[in-house]
Amino acid sequence: xxxxEESGAGGSQTLGELGEAGVLKDIFATLTTTDSVLVGPGDDxxxxxxxxxxxxTTDAMVRGRDWLDEWSSAHDVGVKVVMQNLADLAAMGGVGxxxxxxxxxxxxLPARWARDLTAGIAEISAATGVPVIGGDLSSSxxxxxxxxxxxxxxxxxxxxxxxxxxxxQEVAVSGSLGRxxxxxxxxxxxxxxxxxxxxxxxxxxxxxxxxxxxxxAYHRRPDPDLSQGPAAAxxxxxxxxxxSDGLVxxxxxxxxxxxxxxxxxxxxxxxxxxxxxxxxxxxxALDCVLTGGEEHSLLATFPVGTVxxxxxxxxxxxxxxxxxxxxxxxxxxxxxGGWDHFGG
Amino acid sequence: xxxxEESGAGGSQTLGELGEAGVLKDIFATLTTTDSVLVGPGDDxxxxxxxxxxxxTTDAMVRGRDWLDEWSSAHDVGVKVVMQNLADLAAMGGVGxxxxxxxxxxxxLPARWARDLTAGIAEISAATGVPVIGGDLSSSxxxxxxxxxxxxxxxxxxxxxxxxxxxxQEVAVSGSLGRxxxxxxxxxxxxxxxxxxxxxxxxxxxxxxxxxxxxxAYHRRPDPDLSQGPAAAxxxxxxxxxxSDGLVxxxxxxxxxxxxxxxxxxxxxxxxxxxxxxxxxxxxALDCVLTGGEEHSLLATFPVGTVxxxxxxxxxxxxxxxxxxxxxxxxxxxxxGGWDHFGG
Numbered sequence: 001x002x003x004x005e006e007s008g009a010g011g012s013q014t015l016g017e018l019g020e021a022g023v024l025k026d027i028f029a030t031l032t033t034t035d036s037v038l039v040g041p042g043d044d045x046x047x048x049x050x051x052x053x054x055x056x057t058t059d060a061m062v063r064g065r066d067w068l069d070e071w072s073s074a075h076d077v078g079v080k081v082v083m084q085n086l087a088d089l090a091a092m093g094g095v096g097x098x099x100x101x102x103x104x105x106x107x108x109l110p111a112r113w114a115r116d117l118t119a120g121i122a123e124i125s126a127a128t129g130v131p132v133i134g135g136d137l138s139s140s141x142x143x144x145x146x147x148x149x150x151x152x153x154x155x156x157x158x159x160x161x162x163x164x165x166x167x168x169q170e171v172a173v174s175g176s177l178g179r180x181x182x183x184x185x186x187x188x189x190x191x192x193x194x195x196x197x198x199x200x201x202x203x204x205x206x207x208x209x210x211x212x213x214x215x216x217a218y219h220r221r222p223d224p225d226l227s228q229g230p231a232a233a234x235x236x237x238x239x240x241x242x243x244s245d246g247l248v249x250x251x252x253x254x255x256x257x258x259x260x261x262x263x264x265x266x267x268x269x270x271x272x273x274x275x276x277x278x279x280x281x282x283x284x285a286l287d288c289v290l291t292g293g294e295e296h297s298l299l300a301t302f303p304v305g306t307v308x309x310x311x312x313x314x315x316x317x318x319x320x321x322x323x324x325x326x327x328x329x330x331x332x333x334x335x336x337g338g339w340d341h342f343g344g
Numbered sequence: 345x346x347x348x349e350e351s352g353a354g355g356s357q358t359l360g361e362l363g364e365a366g367v368l369k370d371i372f373a374t375l376t377t378t379d380s381v382l383v384g385p386g387d388d389x390x391x392x393x394x395x396x397x398x399x400x401t402t403d404a405m406v407r408g409r410d411w412l413d414e415w416s417s418a419h420d421v422g423v424k425v426v427m428q429n430l431a432d433l434a435a436m437g438g439v440g441x442x443x444x445x446x447x448x449x450x451x452x453l454p455a456r457w458a459r460d461l462t463a464g465i466a467e468i469s470a471a472t473g474v475p476v477i478g479g480d481l482s483s484s485x486x487x488x489x490x491x492x493x494x495x496x497x498x499x500x501x502x503x504x505x506x507x508x509x510x511x512x513q514e515v516a517v518s519g520s521l522g523r524x525x526x527x528x529x530x531x532x533x534x535x536x537x538x539x540x541x542x543x544x545x546x547x548x549x550x551x552x553x554x555x556x557x558x559x560x561a562y563h564r565r566p567d568p569d570l571s572q573g574p575a576a577a578x579x580x581x582x583x584x585x586x587x588s589d590g591l592v593x594x595x596x597x598x599x600x601x602x603x604x605x606x607x608x609x610x611x612x613x614x615x616x617x618x619x620x621x622x623x624x625x626x627x628x629a630l631d632c633v634l635t636g637g638e639e640h641s642l643l644a645t646f647p648v649g650t651v652x653x654x655x656x657x658x659x660x661x662x663x664x665x666x667x668x669x670x671x672x673x674x675x676x677x678x679x680x681g682g683w684d685h686f687g688g
Contacts, residue, residue, distance in 0.1 A: 038397055039503060043601075044435040044585050045401035045496070047503050053382055054398055057389035058444040058493060060482045091388040100402040102491050104448075136491070138404040143487030147446050147480070149402060151495075152389070159383060159391050241388050257387075 015114055016107025020137055023103075026115055031132045032125045036097060046133035048098050052153055057088040060147035071187050074113045076220040077146060078120020080294075083222050085150035086128060087242040087296035090226040093160040093233025094152040096130035102147040104138045117146065120221075128226065156233050165239035165258035165301035171315040172307045174228035174298040176218070177247055178285070181292025182276045183219030185284060186212045212279050224296040228310070232300045235308040240300035246291040247314070248327050248336025250299055255317075255325040258301070263328045264290075264315040272312070290329065291336045359458055360451025364481055367447075370459055375476045376469045380441060390477035392442050396497055401432040404491035415531050418457045420564040421490060422464020424638075427566050429494035430472060431586040431640035434570040437504045437577025438496040440474035446491040448482045461490065464565075472570065500577050509583035509602035509645035515659040516651045518572035518642035520562070521591055522629070525636025526620045527563030529628060530556045556623055568640040572654070576644045579652040584644035590635035591658070592671050592680025594643055599661075599669040602645075607672045608634075608659040616656070634673065635680045 015023060024041070033040055039047035061067055061081045072080075086096050101121060103114065125132055130150070224242070232240055239254045247264070255262045269289055276285035301317055302308075320326075326333045359367060368385070377384055383391035405411060405425045416424070430440050445465060447458065469476055474494070509515075568586070576584055583598045591608075599606045613633055620629035645661055646652075664670075670677045 039436075039505065043505050043507075044432040045399040045438070045494075047436070047498075048398045048400060050394055050396075050398050052394075054392045054394050054495065055389040056392060056442065056444055056493075056495060057478055058446055058480050058491075060446050060448060060480050060491070062448055062482050062484050062487075064485050065483050088388040092383075092391070094389070098400065100400060100493055102402055102404050104404060104406055104487075104489050104491075134400055134402060136402050136404050138406050138489070138491075139409050140406050140487055140489070141408050143406075143448075143484055143489070145448050145482070145484070145487070145489060147402075147404070147448075147482075147491045149400075149444055149493040150389075151398065151400060154391075161383065161387050163387075 013111040014107060015105055015109045015111055018111045023111070023114060023137055026118060031122050032129065033131045034129065037131050037133055041132065041134050046098065048133060048151065050097065050153060052157065055089050055092055055094045055152035055154065055159070056149065057085055058147065058149040059084045059088065060145055063144040072220050074116035075120035075123070078117045079124045079221040081146050081148050082121055082124045083224070083296060084244065085148045086130065086226055087224055087244070089150055089152035090224070090229025091240050091242040091298055092154060093156060093158060093229050093237070093240065094154045095226070095230060096128060096150050096152045098133040098151040099125065099130055100149040101132055101135040102138065103135070104140050104143060104145040104147070106140050106142050106144070109144060154233070155230050158233055160233050160237050160240040160300070162239050162241055162254050162257035165254055165260050165317050167260055167317050167319045168304065169238060169301045169317045170304055170307050170313050171251070171262055171299070171301050171317060172311040172313045173243070174232065174300070174311055175224055176297055177243065177272050177295055178276060178288030178292040179215045179218040180222055180294040181288040182280060183215035183217070185280055185288065186216055187219070211275065219294070222294060222296045224298070228298050228308070231308050232298060235302065236306050237300040237302055240298055243293070243295045243297050243299050245293045246336050247299065248290050248329070248334050251327045252335065254299070254301065255327055259320050259325050260317040261320050261323070261326060261328060262315050262317055265313065266330060268312065268314045272314070357455040358451060359449055359453045359455055362455045367455070367458060367481055370462065375466050376473065377475045378473065381475050381477055385476065385478050390442065390444070392477060392495065394441065394497060396501065399433050399436055399438045399496035399498065399503070400493065401429055402491065402493040403428045403432065404489055407488040416564050418460035419464035422461040423468045423565040425490050425492050426465055426468045427568070427640060428588065429492045430474065430570055431568055431588070433494055433496035434568070434573025435584050435586040435642055436498060437500060437502060437573050437581070437584065438498045439570070439574060440472060440494050440496045442477040442495040443469065443474055444493040445476055445479040446482065447479070448484050448487060448489040448491070450484050450486050450488070453488060498577070499574050502577055504577050504581050504584040504644070506583050506585055506598050506601035509598055509604050509661050511604055511661050511663045512648065513582060513645045513661045514648055514651050514657050515595070515606055515643070515645050515661060516655040516657045517587070518576065518644070518655055519568055520641055521587065521616050521639055522620060522632030522636040523559045523562040524566055524638040525632040526624060527559035527561070529624055529632065530560055531563070555619065563638070566638060566640045568642070572642050572652070575652050576642060579646065580650050581644040581646055584642055587637070587639045587641050587643050589637045590680050591643065592634050592673070592678050595671045596679065598643070598645065599671055603664050603669050604661040605664050605667070605670060605672060606659050606661055609657065610674060612656060612658045616658070
């Protein structure tokens with residue numbers, strides 16, 4: 001499915017030349033399937049065997065807004081858009097059971113781009129064991145967008161909502177914070193395509209090597225440990241979500257839904273920021289941890305003493321009090337930055 | 345939720361000014377829900393109680409390609425994009441249990457447009473009893489697209505695929521054929537917005553009155569009888585789909601999947617075309633019935649004598665023979681026209 005498998009004129013073929021049937025054949029040709037897929041792609045709908053209530057979520061990426069072609073390949077986009085959806089399932093304590101993928105693109109889009117997108121989707125599908133069960137192709141006048149719906153189920157039978165946190169609990173994160181934002185910052189500063197051969201402006205080791213390369217890679221293909229979602233549910237997590245818009249903003253969502261106050265721990269946040277300080281500077285490093293989005297690590301609350309192994313405690317909950325629910329940092333309420341799709 | 349409920353400055357507010365939270369609040373404020381929705385919009389995912397295997401399908405509409413603002417309101421688009429998805433469920437013998445809606449739009453889009461879209465979605469959701477359980481909003485640089493995923497289940501426990509037709513069966517349609525295409529043709533010829541007050545070019549009664557107005561209305565908001573899907577499954581339909589790309593092309597899909605030949609009945613097709621002849625002329629009328637898409641009536645095969653009441657027999661199946669599977673019309677194989685999103 002990679003571009004290198006194309007030969008001769010095929011390498012410059014467009015989606016329009018390939019045609020809808022050709023695109024669909026390409027896209028669904030080599031994908032993972034499972035025994036639960038009773039009817040897969042190719043009929044009016046898919047039919048999926050399930051063992052209990054169904055989780056369902058949807059998340060899209062749009063070229064020029066959610067990714068730049070200079071910084072992210074089609075393969076990157078495929079991995080990332082699926083991972084964003086699977087992280088939402090994990091954040092309920094769930095695991096994926098099926099994916100539906102919609103590609104909106106102009107006929108002039110190189111077929112190679114669509115194939116590389118598919119290769120990314122196929123890779124993450126195989127790695128996670130979540131099959132693509134359906135999809136749609138729609139033509140546009142130029143815009144390129146990939147919309148994914150993920151279905152799942154809750155192995156433990158208990159979905160963890162955002163609303164279950166109580167005062168006096170620990171707030172913990174399942175993995176890194178700020179790596180995706182640090183990677184984006186590195187790309188912004190370097191002005192390169194982030195590849196080892198790209199020119200850069202003498203910024204440390206540049207995006208092509210060292211830890212910065214790892215952040216760029218994480219920005220392009222976030223790799224949160226999805227198994228921590230069911231693990232947290234089993235450990236008794238009281239509230240959970242994945243960090244898609246930044247610790248402060250997503251923490252605020254738990255605080256609001258649960259009517260609690262979250263006090264962030266300055267030492268813990270500082271320790272997480274340490275990774276970024278030498279490359280980015282102290283204040284940007286802290287910004288990455290507090291407000292960096294697209295990380296997709298899980299943020300959850302636990303009764304004291306029940307935080308699972310491998311999680312990092314970053315704060316605690318308290319009564320909302322007269323100030324109301326919210327996130328406190330260094331003794332003050334903060335709303336952080338984070339991304340509003342419409343800037344409102 | 346209608347535009348008329350806005351007052352003063354609100355009438356010219358954009359999506360960007362309203363903000364993502366405001367848009368989501370608007371969109372999910374007044375929607376139908378059901379007891380099966382264990383977790384609705386607002387958490388990382390929805391959670392839906394189910395009673396058996398889950399049907400899942402997705403279909404998108406893109407402005408300028410799948411609709412023109414001059415001819416279709418946002419309300420029309422909302423109804424149509426949901427109906428397209430529900431028709432896919434019906435075509436498996438299924439009924440809807442949940443919808444996920446993604447809106448991709450620029451910040452400059454009038455908030456009124458998004459509200460009218462939501463009003464359309466809310467209307468069809470309420471009319472069919474299928475709740476919106478989740479969604480996503482993504483910003484674009486100008487493109488507007490609405491992507492819907494529909495979940496469902498099969499009341500009778502038997503999903504009807506495209507592949508079950510056998511030689512010697514009847515081919516029947518659950519409702520109209522060609523009305524959506526005739527409506528589109530009326531809009532094309534008249535060059536008006538299709539409203540009663542729009543100017544038109546003396547084309548019969550014009551789109552504003554008479555049967556042509558009904559076709560235009562059907563093109564904007566197709567209204568197939570979704571209950572015919574489960575009814576056909578119960579009656580023993582051997583293969584089924586909904587007519588989205590035209591009788592010949594969709595019939596060809598059943599023929600190919602089932603390895604049969606479908607012979608269309610000239611008298612039956614002619615009778616269906618009669619409705620359009622005086623307004624459009626004989627050849628275009630026949631074209632509407634044979635190749636008109638977006639009708640979403642159901643096309644199914646049945647053992648002889650088991651076609652349900654209200655269905656119209658339009659042909660029969662035969663051995664594919666050496667010529668291979670396909671659709672025959674007036675003694676010749678035809679591939680019809682129909683819509684390829686990428687013109688391939």
